[in-house]
Amino acid sequence: MPAEKQPIPSVWARPRPKREQPSLSRDRIVSEAIQLLDAEGIDALSMRSLGARLGAGATSLYRHVANKDELIELVVDEIYGEVRVPAADPAHWRAAVTDSAHSLRSMVLRHPWVVSVLGQVGLAYLGPNLMRQSERMLALFRAAGFAADEADQAMKLLIAYVIGMTTSEAAYLSVLARSGQNEQDWLESLRPTTEEALQEYPLLRDGRATAQTKDPEQLRADSFVYGVERILDGLESRLGRTSAR
Amino acid sequence: MPAEKQPIPSVWARPRPKREQPSLSRDRIVSEAIQLLDAEGIDALSMRSLGARLGAGATSLYRHVANKDELIELVVDEIYGEVRVPAADPAHWRAAVTDSAHSLRSMVLRHPWVVSVLGQVGLAYLGPNLMRQSERMLALFRAAGFAADEADQAMKLLIAYVIGMTTSEAAYLSVLARSGQNEQDWLESLRPTTEEALQEYPLLRDGRATAQTKDPEQLRADSFVYGVERILDGLESRLGRTSAR
DNA sequence: CGCACCTTGCGAACGCCGTACGCTACGATG
DNA sequence: CATCGTAGCGTACGGCGTTCGCAAGGTGCG
Numbered sequence: 065m066p067a068e069k070q071p072i073p074s075v076w077a078r079p080r081p082k083r084e085q086p087s088l089s090r091d092r093i094v095s096e097a098i099q100l101l102d103a104e105g106i107d108a109l110s111m112r113s114l115g116a117r118l119g120a121g122a123t124s125l126y127r128h129v130a131n132k133d134e135l136i137e138l139v140v141d142e143i144y145g146e147v148r149v150p151a152a153d154p155a156h157w158r159a160a161v162t163d164s165a166h167s168l169r170s171m172v173l174r175h176p177w178v179v180s181v182l183g184q185v186g187l188a189y190l191g192p193n194l195m196r197q198s199e200r201m202l203a204l205f206r207a208a209g210f211a212a213d214e215a216d217q218a219m220k221l222l223i224a225y226v227i228g229m230t231t232s233e234a235a236y237l238s239v240l241a242r243s244g245q246n247e248q249d250w251l252e253s254l255r256p257t258t259e260e261a262l263q264e265y266p267l268l269r270d271g272r273a274t275a276q277t278k279d280p281e282q283l284r285a286d287s288f289v290y291g292v293e294r295i296l297d298g299l300e301s302r303l304g305r306t307s308a309r
Numbered sequence: 310m311p312a313e314k315q316p317i318p319s320v321w322a323r324p325r326p327k328r329e330q331p332s333l334s335r336d337r338i339v340s341e342a343i344q345l346l347d348a349e350g351i352d353a354l355s356m357r358s359l360g361a362r363l364g365a366g367a368t369s370l371y372r373h374v375a376n377k378d379e380l381i382e383l384v385v386d387e388i389y390g391e392v393r394v395p396a397a398d399p400a401h402w403r404a405a406v407t408d409s410a411h412s413l414r415s416m417v418l419r420h421p422w423v424v425s426v427l428g429q430v431g432l433a434y435l436g437p438n439l440m441r442q443s444e445r446m447l448a449l450f451r452a453a454g455f456a457a458d459e460a461d462q463a464m465k466l467l468i469a470y471v472i473g474m475t476t477s478e479a480a481y482l483s484v485l486a487r488s489g490q491n492e493q494d495w496l497e498s499l500r501p502t503t504e505e506a507l508q509e510y511p512l513l514r515d516g517r518a519t520a521q522t523k524d525p526e527q528l529r530a531d532s533f534v535y536g537v538e539r540i541l542d543g544l545e546s547r548l549g550r551t552s553a554r
Numbered sequence: 555c556g557c558a559c560c561t562t563g564c565g566a567a568c569g570c571c572g573t574a575c576g577c578t579a580c581g582a583t584g
Numbered sequence: 585c586a587t588c589g590t591a592g593c594g595t596a597c598g599g600c601g602t603t604c605g606c607a608a609g610g611t612g613c614g
Contacts, residue, residue, distance in 0.1 A: 088591075106428075110571060121593045123573070128591095132572065183351075183425025186480035190506045199510040206512060214535075216516040220477075221470065221536035228473030229465070235431035261435045265444040267451060271461040290459075291466035298543030333562080355600060366564045368602075373562095377601065 088120055090128045094138045098175070101139070105238065106177040136181050141191025143178065146171045149200040157208035158296055161222060164201055165292050168226045169233075176234035176241075187227065209303050218299050225295055229288055247280055333365055335373045339383045343420070346384070350483065351422040381426050386436025388423065391416045394445040402453035403541055406467065409446055410537050413471045414478075421479035421486075424472075432472065454548045463544050470540055474533055492525055 096117050101109055111132060112122040129135045148167040150160040172178060187194075198219070205215035243250050262269040275283055341362050346354055356377060357367040374380045393412040395405040417423060432439075443464070450460035488495050507514040520528055 111573080112571075122571095123575095123594080124592045126573070177428075180425075180428025182428065182476055183422075183480055183483075186484060187477040190503065195506060195510055195513065199513050202512040202516070212512075212515045213519055215512075216520075217532050217535040218539075220474070220532055221539060224473030224477065224536065225466065225470045225540075226473070227476065228469030228471070231427055231472065231476070232432040232465075232469065235428055238428075239431060258435065261440060265440055267444050267447040267457075267460075268440065270457045271447070274458055275461075287462050287465055290462040291469065294463075294466060294543035294547070295470075295540060296543070297546055298539035298541070301542055301546070302539070356602080357600075367600095368565080368604095369563045371602075 088118060088124055088128060090138070092118065093125055093128055093135070094142050097135060097139050098142060101177045102175060105241070106180050133184065137185055137189065137191065140178060140181060140185050141189070141193045143171060143175050144191065144197060145193035146174070147197050149197050149204070152200075152203040152207035154207045154209070157204055158300070160204050161201075161208075161296065162292055164204065165222060165226050168223070169230050169288060172227075172230040172234055173237070176238050179231040179234045180238075182227070182231070187223070208299075210299075214302070221299075222292075222295060225291055229291060233284055233288075251280070333363060333369055333373060335383070337363065338370060338373055338380070339387050342380060342384050343387060346422045347420060350486070351425050378429065382430055382434065382436065385423060385426065385430050386434070386438045388416060388420050389436065389442060390438035391419070392442050394442050394449070397445075397448040397452035399452045399454070402449055403545070405449050406446075406453075406541060407537055409449065410467060410471050413468070414475050414533060417472075417475040417479055418482070421483050424476040424479045425483075427472070427476070432468070453544075455544075459547070466544075467537075467540060470536055474536060478529055478533075496525070 093114070097109060097114055100114060100117060110122075111125055115122040115125055118125075125135075129138070147164070149164045153160060201223075202215055202219050205218045206212070208215075210218055240247055240250055245253070258272070262272060338359070342354060342359055345359060345362060355367075356370055360367040360370055363370075370380075374383070392409070394409045398405060446464050446468075447460055450463045451457070453460075455463055485492055485495055490498070503517070507517060
């Protein structure tokens with residue numbers, strides 16, 4: 065919050081010299097934007113609110129960022145840098161890919177708002193972090209023994225799965241967060257609605273019923289792991305019978 | 310476009326009786342919204358523009374739809390109804406699942422704007438079309454021989470993959486569409502930028518190089534099929550040695 | 555037939571958004 | 585000391601989602 069404005073500012077009480085250093089910078093803007101997004105979600109990010117957080121006017125940001133879309137591209141690439149991809153090692157490619165998948169999932173769940181901008185920004189853009197991580201992940205598949213073009217397809221397969229799965233997860237968690245309730249209570253309060261909706265769909269209802277007994281968070285993690293395992297099984301069978309689990 | 314307004318409307322020239330039938334309805338609104346979205350993309354959808362298309366004022370829509378978010382939920386469920394899921398048949402579960410995956414992909418590519426609202430709306434909502442299709446797809450996996458809970462995970466795996474893959478595809482195509490150029494020309498014009506960006510990433514560059522020679526659309530379809538095949542391989546190995554390809 | 559009520563549609567208005575533009579004031583450069 | 589480039593900002597514009605109160609037609613009831 066900046067100093068309060070006096071309606072008739074005296075010439076003596078100068079607003080502030082404060083020309084220490086640029087005060088605003090692309091990095092500060094991006095990092096503050098991420099904090100704001102994590103704390104309050106995608107709808108809370110406006111150029112004005114972000115400017116206020118930085119103790120600056122809304123339009124000052126345009127000195128460092130072309131427009132809001134560009135800001136979002138920067139922000140997405142920045143958080144992509146949080147993903148950890150192990151170094152390539154032919155002996156443990158499966159573990160390395162699994163770790164990467166988990167790391168990508170955690171990143172998205174830490175920043176659930178990204179799933180609501182993926183449609184605008186695409187996954188395949190040219191940010192340095194995104195390219196670096198893709199290169200490292202591609203190396204994992206090459207080390208496993210996939211030829212250049214198949215390694216590319218394998219990586220796309222894995223990333224698509226993780227993004228698809230976490231999109232649904234993050235969207236669910238966002239809705240939950242907006243409800244302001246504990247997950248248990250929230251599900252309980254929706255129970256009548258869902259049960260009525262499931263009335264005509266016995267198969268779906270069965271699944272929901274058996275799921276009722278377990279911790280939902282653990283259930284989501286298990287589902288995620290199941291998918292990763294199946295994908296790796298499918299990929300592994302394309303390789304020679306060389307690598308062990 | 311409605312009739313032009315006269316500044317001083319005469320009592321004789323009444324604006325219109327036109328009280329034939331309600332004129333506006335939830336269905337008309339949803340279907341016109343989809344046409345608008347398909348034609349001009351997500352940014353072109355505003356309550357005002359949609360109202361105008363329907364020959365109505367913006368605020369009239371609120372008699373039939375609670376707010377824009379609800380409209381989007383309706384629209385998403387509506388297009389979900391376009392997906393075709395074959396009837397369950399143990400002998401051909403693999404083909405049936407493959408068909409469903411392709412149908413879902415085509416639907417998203419026909420309506421590429423959906424990927425930019427998936428983050429808000431989630432995939433797991435309670436729309437009737439979504440529930441109906443999920444039930445049918447679940448039946449496919451049950452017929453294949455998966456137990457209730459594993460069938461659920463298998464379905465989630467497949468859908469997550471298709472959504473993830475098509476998200477990236479649709480986002481790419483949206484950017485391309487906004488450029489207003491032919492895909493060939495567009496890629497050509499971006500060539501210098503991408504080549505410079507790929508400079509430090511030899512593995513990524515290799516992939517891009519071999520991809521250069523083929524039809525990009527075919528390439529995307531092939532990649533998609535590759536992923537579906539690997540997933541089905543991974544799933545199939547979980548079943549007994551019963552089902553043939 | 556008269557009258558009350560309900561539903562549909564709409565115009566005006568509010569507060570917020572992204573952002574273009576031109577001004578100020580400062581530090582650096584000659 | 586004069587000049588210039590640049591960071592920051594105040595103002596303003598057009599568009600957004602949405603609220604509210606009013607008008608006009610249809611319906612049901614005495």
